[in-house]
Amino acid sequence: MAGKKIGALIGGSGLIGGTIVNYYKTRHPDTVDIRAPSSKKLSIREEEDIRLYLNEIRPDFVINAAMASLGSDCHLSYQVNYLGAINLARAANSLGIPYIHISSAATLPAGLDLGEEETLPLSAQLSNYAKSKLMAEITLRQMAATEGLDYSCIRLGIVYGAHDHKIQGFHRLFFSIAAESMPVLFTKKNTLHSYSNARKLPHCIHHMLCHRQEFRGQTYHFVDRNPVDLATLILTIKSYLNLSQPKEIYVPFWLANYGRKFLQVMVRLCRRIGLKAALPPELMFLDSFYKPQTLSPRRLLQSSFVDPMPEETIFSQLPELVAYYLSRWNHHNLIDTFRDSLQVEPTLEEAFRQNPQALIDRVHAAGIGPYPGTTGEARPEPRH
Ligand SMILES: NC(=O)c1ccc[n+]([C@@H]2O[C@H](COP(=O)([O-])OP(=O)(O)OC[C@H]3O[C@@H](n4cnc5c(N)ncnc54)[C@H](OP(=O)(O)O)[C@@H]3O)[C@@H](O)[C@H]2O)c1
Structure with missing residues (x-):
């Protein structure tokens, strides 16, 4: 459909990614076509996969909600959480489109009311998860400063949602x-x-994508107001x-x-x-x-984003x-x-x-023939 934006979402089968897909499919079906390839179709461990896929669908934005499972070894954590995130950002930058990166409070120390700048020092002792997430944040900042990357990083606390x-x-x-x-x-x-509400997050991402000038090159804590x-x-x-x-x-x-x-x-x-x-x-x-570890939501509260469900x-x-x-x-x-x-x-x-x-009898009685209205006609040509 002409005028419809295409969004590439990585990690669409996960808790965060699934909620984002659902949001776009139900709230913006006429303006955004969200594409969420499975990790079998597009593994961000493969640089070539990333380039081929994004070149094929030519998205208007990329959201990265992928992560290697928490218990992954160094290799997988490095390839998915760090290299994959960076290669996606490089591809987005070459297409000249925004890149939304989801990060974690694991990159922060313990403490109260932590601001966005107060990250842990990068050290060998960090867990594979925290280290790889922190490495991604560091390189993305560098890419924004020296390569002109248009990105926003959203740090989440402990996430709750279906x-x-x-x-x-x-x-x-x-x-x-x-x-x-x-x-x-x-x-x-x-x-x-600090806790993060998965259902509210896509509203924030969509707002950030619609207001690039304001949110470009920044990290934001996305957490409920009260710890x-x-x-x-x-x-x-x-x-x-x-x-x-x-x-x-x-x-x-x-x-x-x-x-x-x-x-x-x-x-x-x-x-x-x-x-x-x-x-x-x-x-x-x-x-x-x-x-204790609480993230300050101040920066986001002072932005133009308005919490759509403040009572939740x-x-x-x-x-x-x-x-x-x-x-x-x-x-x-x-x-x-x-x-x-x-x-x-x-x-x-x-x-x-x-x-x-x-x-079985009940299902047979209800009908097991081909669905009416579904024909075997050729598919329309994919958009390039
Ligand atoms: N959940 C939390 O409490 C929490 C807290 C703070 C931050 N976060 C951040 O939120 C983001 C999403 O987390 P989540 O909880 O939604 O994770 P999740 O439920 O474990 O989902 C992870 C997603 O990443 C995909 N993935 C894994 N390896 C991949 C690869 N090589 N290529 C492409 N996709 C791959 C998975 O696909 P398959 O299933 O096909 O492998 C899955 O869709 C992450 O950045 C995480 O750090 C989460």
């Missing part, structure tokens, strides 16, 4: 509570963190789910750290005898359960998230704690278990 199919970050914490595998609190009182105390959040989820644990007992860091080391030894032993075992990669963030916080979103994730985790047989209280379709479930033929 469709986290990999169960990472906050959703891993939530999962541990729902699965009743967190007997006590692995944090200390008054440990504040949240970790223990309060855990205990709120617990009472919401009507569970008896975790107990309000605060495990000191030294003990939690000792426990982590013990589990690491157990996992190694299991692997030696051929058992598949792994600790959640979030355990690499154990320190941050005990150290992680607490107000809990009912929706609980309903979504409990039903999903039950369907996937990951937990069974709440099966009875969930609104599953009882007749369907019963029929599938006891009388599958009845379901």
Whole structure:
């Protein structure tokens, strides 16, 4: 359609990327055609893939919401989180289009009300994730200064939202509570963190893309205005789910750290005898359960972007998230704690278990012929 902008989104199957695709498809279907190739079609580990794909679709902007999984080794973290991000930016720069880069609070130290400039020093000791994300931020800044790159970097805190199919970050914490595998609190009182609402983020990205002069070459913290105390959040989820644990007992860091080391030894032993075992990669963030880290939202609040849902916080979103994730985790047989209280379709479930033929008959009766209105005519020529 003439006049429709094309956006290339990398990481469209992920929590953040999926929310961005959904936003463009539902809110701007007439003005933006968002293309989100899978990592099989376009792996940002391959420079050639990036160039070929972007040359083929000739987008008007690029958004990078890809990341290597948290537990990835140096190689993968470097190739996806650093080199991939930089190669995408180079391609965007040669096309003369804006590049939106999603980064993380992992590039920041612990502390309160941290500004955008207060990054960690780049050092060998950082985790693969933090190091590669920080390296990307450093090179992107350099590319803006010396190569004229038009980019905006958006740093996220702990993200909450639907469709986290990999169960990472906050959703891993939530999962541990729902699965009743967190007997006590692995944090200390008054440990504040910043949270980012995945559903609001695409509004901000779209605004930034429409106001390049204002947002060009800058990093912004995209977090809820008020930080949240970790223990309060855990205990709120617990009472919401009507569970008896975790107990309000605060495990000191030294003990939690000792426990982590013990589990690491157990996992190694299991692997030696051929058992598949792994600790959640979030355990690499154990320190941050005990150290506050809050990001200042000031720069974004002072910009022309207006929060479309200022009343939404992680607490107000809990009912929706609980309903979504409990039903999903039950369907996937990951937990069974709440099966009875969930609104599953009882007749369907019963029929599938006891009388599958009845379901086949129902589907056949509804029709299994070709869809009316769908023809086998040749596809229109792709746009070049
Ligand atoms: N989730 C959080 O709590 C959080 C917090 C702070 C910052 N962030 C940042 O937000 C961004 C998105 O995170 P997320 O939570 O949405 O991650 P996610 O759910 O794990 O999704 C990652 C996406 O990256 C894609 N990907 C991985 N390797 C790729 C490759 N080689 N080429 C192309 N695509 C590749 C994945 O595709 P496949 O599934 O096909 O592999 C997936 O679509 C990242 O920059 C992350 O650092 C997230």
